[in-house]
Amino acid sequence: MSTSLPPRHGPDPAPEPPQPAALAPAPHNAVERRDALKLMGASLALAAVAGCDEAQEHGHPLYAPARAAHAEVSDAEYATVLELDGLSRGVFVRTRNGHAVKVQGNPRHPASLGATDVFAEASVLSLHDPNRSRRIRRDGRPVPPAMLDAAMERLRADLSARGGQGLRILTGPVSSPTIGRVMGAVLAAFPEARWHQHDPLSDDAALEAAMRAYDQPLISVPDPGRAGAILCIGADLLGQAPGHLRHAREWINAREAGRAPRLIVAEATPSITGARADLRIPLHPAEAEPFARAVAAALGVEGLAARAEHPAAGDVAALLRASPGAVVVAGLGQGAAVHALAHAMNAHLGAARRLLPHPLVRPEPMAASLVELAADMAAGRVTHLLMLGTNPAYDAPAALGFAEALRDLPFTLHLGFRQDETARLCHWHLPQPHPLEAWGDSRAFDGTPAIRQPATATLAEEARGEVELLSALLGAPLGAYQAVQETWRETWGEASFPARWAAALEEGLAGEAPPPLDLSLRPGWDRPSPPMPAGMAAVFAPDPHIRAGQEAHDAWLQEMPRPLTKITWGNAALMAPAMMVELGLAPGDEVELELGGRRVLAPCWPLPGHAAGCVTLPLGSGRRAGGPVGEGRGFDAYVLRPADGAWSAPGLSFRPTGRNRPPITTDSHHRLDPVEAIRSVLPGEVLPQPERDASLYRDWPYPGHAWGMAIDIDACIGCNACAMACQAENNVPVVGPLAVQQGREMHWLRVDRYHHGVDENPGASFQPVPCMHCEQAPCEPVCPVNATLHDHEGLNLMVYPRCVGTRTCSNNCPYKVRRFNWADHRRLLDTPARNPDVTLRTRGVMEKCTYCIQRITTARSQASTEGRPLRDGEVETACQRACPTRAITFGDINDPDSAVSRAKRNGRHYALLGQLGTRPRTTYLARVRTEVGS
């Protein structure tokens, strides 16, 4: 070991100074580059240059406006993919001045169908996050990239000598064929090395059940469009399950076509799927398997190894039997036995579902894989640990002792997006490129492959992807672009590659989903699990917005109220309201939760419909590193999670601390009853349309367009995608937890949640509330300075420079959709992530929804350039574009044939607070009551 370096650099020898030849510009051709490498005797410094993609290896824009005024390619759209738990959703990324400013769904991609979720929308913010990791670090200090290359070269030499013994690579779930290919090469070159995958949200039980039932690592993809009934056992089909955007679209399409599939949801923690269920059964985790078993028995499924009873099973089985194509979906957190029972029931029912090969490169039980790695680390069998895009020091169960074992390893390297908990414990930290700025490939939940192309130049110059790092281990550093191209050149063949490559970048798809498997159930699939001990149970669940903690540093996601709890900036121990009363707890009371000897302090919060006898502990909060946005928000549920990564655990105990520290929430009521805001009808029922109120005021004439919106409450699943899209589109500021607590959040579009029915098991409705753009807007006449006005197309608009900030308009807005700039947010907003088409607002002025007037203007000038009238559907508001269930319709109400005019002629049409005579342009379609028994 050399001692020529200061001691802080640890045991690595000093890098050689760069050779003059290595400082020459890198050759563009990868093959040439490798030749050059050989010629120069694999100069260490060159690897630093060669490891990165060059500037011209940029993505290929889909739509770059051809008009001369905007000829620069910087205003363009790119078709690419973003991953969630390793599985991709197709998106279009809109760039302005070369910066990615907005993400929208790719209509052709099977996991998007044109819609987005909150995570895709929020990725624009994480791309531009100032707290991203940008430098290569050794023991926490930035070092020149050459030092890393030198270290990698030594590592390679070191490991090659012993066949990779002691080398472990830990990644997140990998669906990328390219990473899989390079990883395969690494494992071949280092036969003693091992590859582990870790995902705190991995559904290992589903994999285990697939092996039991079919002896293949396959997945079961339900088709809500064809199913007559869907039984979700702990599955948040519309909210968080893989393919949720597609399932939501299929579900609403069937519902609108009058084939409303019966949605039966049995779950412990209320989910947005449960909120829309026709029959919802609160289910303690210990009851899940007996319930599934009882339903299977009632259906007459053969091969059951045991029988069980559940009071609701008979009715559920009857509903399933009566509905052709009924499908059973077991979700995240259910045991392998429940998943296997679901497979068996589906096979028995002839369910509308596809059995598909697993989309991951190497499906494996990840919790077990991590346990094994931790055991090897503790036993000293691991010398070199590379952690790529994963953060086990935070999101591994604390009981596993992973972080402690990590400290003792001789060589640890972390490749990640932030200097997170793991990065802080590692010798080396490498910044990872954001998915919007790097080449890659991926598979969707159904296996559909797609190329991920950069939509923007990289914002972290030193960032390296998995491929760059792994190929450096092989001694042949490879840019991600070359690696992805090589993968697909091999797949498609040299002849068809150029055309198919171009098409893949154009469409955002690199092929089709694999054909469904036709398999029959293996005997002996049913292996009952031992019954769960009685007593209070902890249920671990992904947070609806920050998931397992990966998104905890995205301020948009933190500040957006969670769909059902309306909690922001943190989490709380969620439980049934009745149970809180029983325990003598008030909302927000702090309790010390203890499980298996480990303790954590958490505020408790009532959630109507929560199963009794258990407490939901949302994962992902209580981050200890990674940046100021996520650190210290809420409590860390991983502290209590059992070492095997279990989703529920008995034996939870409580001790109130006597303090009241409620979570930050935008809802002071815990439950709201829909007095008149939410109307509902029976299928086919028509709401009486009220006569127009007499008014002293004359109507405004609208000779041209008159914009209007209709929002279908029946389609809304409360996923918040619209609100997040609005935030991204309209430069809506993040105000921070204190301001949210004060009631100063700025979201132009909020989603109100109403509960109906008893507290033990209520239904819930969601109501997105943007500005109503009232025809007789109460805000307008009260403004002393004429700062809020009607425009010639009926938009109720704010003239920001004219506003003096009396806030009278908000006082007189019955819908309370106006937002006031209590502070100056411009400094934080004026980043490349802002939409340059929308003004930033100063302190002291009022703002609100504009129906995306910038989109109207763009479409109008486009139409006028092409010398044609605007077409219906040409203007899509950001919220409308994002909605997975297409609940929002927007258009010209002067045109009787427009989609919005048709929606407003629907028998379910009503105006919110219509009795006030405001005559809103935004109106609603009533929810259809399809609940069992209605």
Next chain:
Amino acid sequence: MSDITVPVAEAALRPGAWSFRLSVAACAMGIIVLAASVAAVLVWGVGVWGNNIPHVWGFDLIAYAWWIGIANAASLFASILVLRRHGLRTAVNRFAEAAALAAILAAGFYPILHLGRAWLFYWTLSYPSYTGLWPQFGSALVWDFWGIMSHIIVTSLFWYIGLIPDLATMRDRAAMAGRTTLARAYGLLALGWRGSVAHWHRHQAAYRMVAALVLPLLLWAQTVVALEFATTVVPAWHQARLPLHVIVTGLPSGLGIVLALAAVLRVALSLERFIDDKDMDLLGQLVACAALAAGLAYAHELLVGFLEEDPTTRAALAARVLGDGATAYWGAVLLVALLPQLLWSATLRRHALATVPIGLLAAAGVWLDRWSIVVDGLLRPHLPSMSRGYSPSLAEWGLLGGTIALFGLVLLLFGRVIPAVSMYETRHEESEAEAEEEER
């Protein structure tokens, strides 16, 4: 020159006693707090307050309505005295006017400071501008701007015109004492008053005319403040009775303050002879009457409110009266309508230890009433999803405390520098009394 008014003039001219200096020092500290609070709002914006959506207004409008109420009741009282040539006016109308003026000054802070962009307040004025934009005359806030401007002008005029002969007396006395600079300052303000018959004639005409002008303005100012609420669609505010309610419940605050001031002045400046028991009786009974009227207003509110057909309005009132707003509401009823009824007792109303707390508590009660309207009026909005709490910040308390200090300082300085009791009126009253005796 009569010697009767010597103590009054001396009170103004003699060096301050320690209690006076202490009070001025305390108020000056308050002014520092006021300056800090104003600076905070201007530098960091109204975000330093506790407001939110839906509570876009809070302490600002509460305090505004409250100060206007005090000013109104005080100048209403003074102008009635002038117009009716009531005997009491000699004693209390000067400081009633001063209290009104100080209250208007304090109120004047709020409508400007509460703006998001306070430096653009003049956009509510109709002034010729290159933009060609006019204020929107349909907005109650524009009416309010006119209301407060007229109020300030008329109240100051009323107070100043009444002061002119006394300023001349001060000039003469200061000149006799050899304090030339002070004499010149008083002389400038006395507008060359020489006490000629023509001067007296014009003075009386002007004084009574301005006093007559005060009356409609008082209704106007309070009504406009109330209309800012009544013209909205907020269920608890959207009521025709609101202006009447605000005017009537505002009276005990101003009268209570005048009562408390009279009691304090009597003791502090040894003016028992000028503000005698008879005066205190009259004033006390007036406060009790105003409280009775306020009590009727509350009864009317409850009666009409619960007979209201619209369930939203009923629910809004119920939340104020019986729900989360009950403390403020019943606190207001107790302090504004019930407590001043004690003043029907002659013993109590002649005792400063009773009148001062009762008067001040009546004012505090009216503040609670304004809280009940402005804040608790939003307990039941149209859409329950957007109902939030409101808790004032330090900057708001600072502004409230600071304006109270300003009010106190203006009155203290006025008591010291300017004759607290109208000298010429007192002299006139004395000579009238002497004439009456001679006639007998």
